Amino acid sequence: MVKSGAAARDLREAQPGGRYGEAAKMLSSQEGNSFADLLATHAEAVISAWTDEVAHSLRGRLSHAELQRQVTELQKGFQSALFGGALDLADDAAAELRAQLSELSSLRARQGFSANETAVSVFTLKDAILRVVNTDDAGSLRDYVSFSTFIDRAALFTFDSYVRVREELIADQAEQLLELSTPVVKLWEGVVAVPLVGTLDSARAQVVMERLLQSLVDTGSPYAIIDITGVPAVDTQVAQHILKTVVAARLMGADCIISGIRPQIAQTIVALGIEFGDIATKASLADALRYVLKLTGTTKRQER
Amino acid sequence: MTTRDGVAAAERIEVTSDQDVVRVRQLVRATAVAVKLSLVDQTKVVTAASELARNTLVYGGGGSVEVLRVENGRRAGVKIVFADQGPGIPDLDLALTDGYTTGGGLGLGLSGARRLVDEFEIDTEAGRGTTISVTKWCR
Numbered sequence: 083m084v085k086s087g088a089a090a091r092d093l094r095e096a097q098p099g100g101r102y103g104e105a106a107k108m109l110s111s112q113e114g115n116s117f118a119d120l121l122a123t124h125a126e127a128v129i130s131a132w133t134d135e136v137a138h139s140l141r142g143r144l145s146h147a148e149l150q151r152q153v154t155e156l157q158k159g160f161q162s163a164l165f166g167g168a169l170d171l172a173d174d175a176a177a178e179l180r181a182q183l184s185e186l187s188s189l190r191a192r193q194g195f196s197a198n199e200t201a202v203s204v205f206t207l208k209d210a211i212l213r214v215v216n217t218d219d220a221g222s223l224r225d226y227v228s229f230s231t232f233i234d235r236a237a238l239f240t241f242d243s244y245v246r247v248r249e250e251l252i253a254d255q256a257e258q259l260l261e262l263s264t265p266v267v268k269l270w271e272g273v274v275a276v277p278l279v280g281t282l283d284s285a286r287a288q289v290v291m292e293r294l295l296q297s298l299v300d301t302g303s304p305y306a307i308i309d310i311t312g313v314p315a316v317d318t319q320v321a322q323h324i325l326k327t328v329v330a331a332r333l334m335g336a337d338c339i340i341s342g343i344r345p346q347i348a349q350t351i352v353a354l355g356i357e358f359g360d361i362a363t364k365a366s367l368a369d370a371l372r373y374v375l376k377l378t379g380t381t382k383r384q385e386r
Numbered sequence: 387m388t389t390r391d392g393v394a395a396a397e398r399i400e401v402t403s404d405q406d407v408v409r410v411r412q413l414v415r416a417t418a419v420a421v422k423l424s425l426v427d428q429t430k431v432v433t434a435a436s437e438l439a440r441n442t443l444v445y446g447g448g449g450s451v452e453v454l455r456v457e458n459g460r461r462a463g464v465k466i467v468f469a470d471q472g473p474g475i476p477d478l479d480l481a482l483t484d485g486y487t488t489g490g491g492l493g494l495g496l497s498g499a500r501r502l503v504d505e506f507e508i509d510t511e512a513g514r515g516t517t518i519s520v521t522k523w524c525r
Contacts, residue, residue, distance in 0.1 A: 281408055281411075283404055283408075284404075314411075314415070314432070315411060315429060315432045315433045315436055316433065317433045317436040317437050317440075317495075318437060318491055318492045318494045318495050318498060319436075319440060319491065321492065322491060322492050345426065346425050346426040346428070346429035346430075347429060349426050349429075349430070350426075350429050350430050350433045350502065353430060353498065353501045353502045354433065354437075354494050354498030354499075354501070354502065355484050355494045355497065355498050355501070356492065356494060356498070
């Protein structure tokens, strides 16, 4: 099945820029066939050895049965790609295999495995094949080296897909975080509060303002408390965003109170020269609520 | 740059986006904590760094920020150098006036940052870029 007659060609292809060059195919059709034959003939041995290797590298974080299923599918994927005449991972015949590898990366990335562990799942196919290759035969060994290159490409492809999936995950999370980090809570009848946590950049400030103004309408609240306890540094940009939000709320007839001004923030604001004008500011959210309740209490009494 | 201050450690961040301003802030805060600035002084120097890094980004068109731990024999401190190759500041006195802005901000960034730190040096010329170095010492 693995022929030593391939020796001369192998030596020629082993030149730098030959096998590893971008344009060159990784396998000759003969190598592709012998690779496919090897996988088919020793299917069970390869699957079992491969599963063991992957299980070892993942240190028992996936069940053996699950790994075996994944590995069996991959083995079939490699086999059918090679039988289909794929000599390079970029070939049309390998489209199915590429889809499988992407699927695997995406699964691993979402399960929290590292990029290394994901790529190793493919790299270990080399170890598995080494066990079934006749290592005494020089021709088989040379073929094995060609197979390795193919597997390396597959593993690198997995690596790439993994990184892509992770980047998507991070982008998704950043978006979710933006949503999460700007809740508007109803604190009391007629009082809504926005607890700001973290950096208040323009994107978040915009979201905060929209949410706050909408909730003022939805709840019919005449008071809003903007709590900046969780904002680590109040610079002029943050202050400007807050001031704009307050002015917008005022235009809608609501009064804003800024709370959570810690001593160090107060001193910094003074040194910077930021003026909050006639906007009420309080040290804590509790103070702000008490202040608002007092205001509403007196208004109600006056109304009666 | 002055050489009378002993430099213990330096780190550099290229500022090309808002995200980098956040990184500058985090680095300055970590350095301020490391040299044991008080909480108020930490907040002041972080805020000053935030203002100046944003100026570097918005008005200087991006540049670099270097954060150094310095010592002058008696005290430790944080020194931050903001450098850009932007248009420079044609009228420094005007730029340092409270409330003057060309970019729609509050006009307090540059002048406010000067009040937040102990030492403030600015080297600028129209068309040649701007370099600002600030230092905050432990009290």
